[in-house]
Amino acid sequence: MSGQKVVTPNADALEASAKAAGKGGLPPVHLWNPPFCGDLDMRIARDGSWYYLGSPINRFELVKLFSSILKLEDGKYYLVTPVEKVGITVDDAPFVAVDFDASGQGESQDLTFTTHVGDRATAGPENPIRVERDPQTDEPSPYVHIRSGLEALIDRKSFYRLVERGVARDGWFGLWSGGAFFRIMPADELDLA
Numbered sequence: 001m002s003g004q005k006v007v008t009p010n011a012d013a014l015e016a017s018a019k020a021a022g023k024g025g026l027p028p029v030h031l032w033n034p035p036f037c038g039d040l041d042m043r044i045a046r047d048g049s050w051y052y053l054g055s056p057i058n059r060f061e062l063v064k065l066f067s068s069i070l071k072l073e074d075g076k077y078y079l080v081t082p083v084e085k086v087g088i089t090v091d092d093a094p095f096v097a098v099d100f101d102a103s104g105q106g107e108s109q110d111l112t113f114t115t116h117v118g119d120r121a122t123a124g125p126e127n128p129i130r131v132e133r134d135p136q137t138d139e140p141s142p143y144v145h146i147r148s149g150l151e152a153l154i155d156r157k158s159f160y161r162l163v164e165r166g167v168a169r170d171g172w173f174g175l176w177s178g179g180a181f182f183r184i185m186p187a188d189e190l191d192l193a
Helices: 011-021 060-068 156-165
Strands: 036-044 050-052 070-073 076-080 085-090 095-103 110-115 120-122 129-133 140-147 150-154 167-169 172-177 180-186
Touching (some): 060 070, 095 156, 120 140, 150 156
Antiparallel strands (some): 036 050, 070 076, 076 085, 129 140, 140 150
16 A cells, blocks of 8 residues: 555554444444544455454454444545544455345345344345446356445355345346345346246
8 A cells, every 4th residue: 555654553442442432333433534544454355354464353243343333435444433543455345245034025025134243234225236247257246235335245145045036127137125126137148937
């Protein structure tokens, strides 16, 4: 990261500040605009694993705590407390949707996703599902919005289960949830017979 200061704030101080800020549910990070303190050597891998100084963070409670103070601003990810903001690296999406529950059918269907850190979001106009295709392999990468601009990569097993619930509509194969239809792929790319 040329030109940007890399800092190593005391991880214990960041943890203590996050705990104090997050009592009683998710902290209001959207209201916080503290000064930028530099980038932290912290990374979220594509599989949802968190790393600090190159080593995995194996304490689930700590990962859950840090995920609660995650903020996206202008395409960059930060850990934010009322008094400091540090940049981190996110390889793909900050969350992984590891499961979903479905209720209703057709246009009345609701799909509620659960992430690897326990966040839950029902897909709909405020939490859309989108699919990106790898330009080289054409493999789909499905995502669902979780909160405040933060998305979850939908894991493979969940995506296969979603495809089983999909329907064709107006030339597209997709999913209904929250009263909205989310396009997955052109219907002519599937053998729906």
